[in-house]
Amino acid sequence: MKAHFERFARYNRWANRRLYAVAAELSDAQYREDRSAFFRSVRGTLNHILVADRVWLRRIEGDGPTPFALDEILYDGFDDLRAAREAEDERLIRVVAEQEEARFAADLHYRSLARQAFTMPFSAVLAHVFNHQTHHRGQAHTLLTQFGLAAPSIDFAYFLLDK
Template identity: 25%
Template sequence: MSTAPPSPIHTRTASAADTLKMLVRYKAWANGLTFGSMMALPEGEALRQRPTRFGNMVHTLNHVYVVDDIFRHHLQGKKHSYTARNTDLSPAIGDLWEAVQEMDRWYSDLVDTWSDEDLAKAVHFEFVGGGEGVMTREQIVLHVVNHGTYHRGFVGDLMYQVPFTPPSNDLPVFIRDHYCNAR
């Protein structure tokens, strides 16, 4: 897998494929910051039950992983075995981090093979909760990136409750650090 980002976007207009390549790398980078922060918390804080939809930080990020995996299956044209958008139990944080890194590599490797024309291919699937769905490849990748960002925000809020200040993992910071300084 190439870890070099596509050409810096500040020097030319990026194609849609270039933008998706940048976004999946952003997602991997932000996941690294989030997991690094979560693993640096005092013992038990990442699994401490809190008043949030998924109960704790690890289970929240497990939900992101499950949704990423569901859409990986859709992109592969394969059936998945999920009956819900999360598992019943939270995995060990180290195991989840390894699985997330593999997932991030898979998305980066896949998107690296796509041209702008490939992005428009329709993917038909069935939603976990029932019902037929159809999205383009581009829409699926935009969804997994956006979905991860949304839930990392929840985890950041939970970290402030520890209290712990997580590092900024916003897209402009990624662009600044990975593109603008590449001149």
């Protein structure tokens, strides 16, 4: 199971790099423009993905920054957000690689941002982290195409073929 999640961590980095490469073509005004998306803009959507990753990685590692709200804007400017995304993707790859195989069958006990206690299988937590990113990358992908940009192919199958 570890190898499965290591592959998804690498895919995640690959997909984020491709998406951010296209997002870099936006003007600052486009990046910030409210497009009535769930997190309003490309800026809001990409920040939300990073926020959620930091929340989950803190639960897994017991360390790291703790965002206060799921719509928090951690990085106002695109370049700073892109650098933080790169670092977080490397962190996620490292965290998965450092786990013993037995951890994937164990439970993770954690607290929500509202401090409510939960228990979830560790493998389900990782599946959620990667699925969550895929979901919101899809939203960002749509926003990019609404601006007339040629959004990248970021399907998992393309990652596997890109080896």
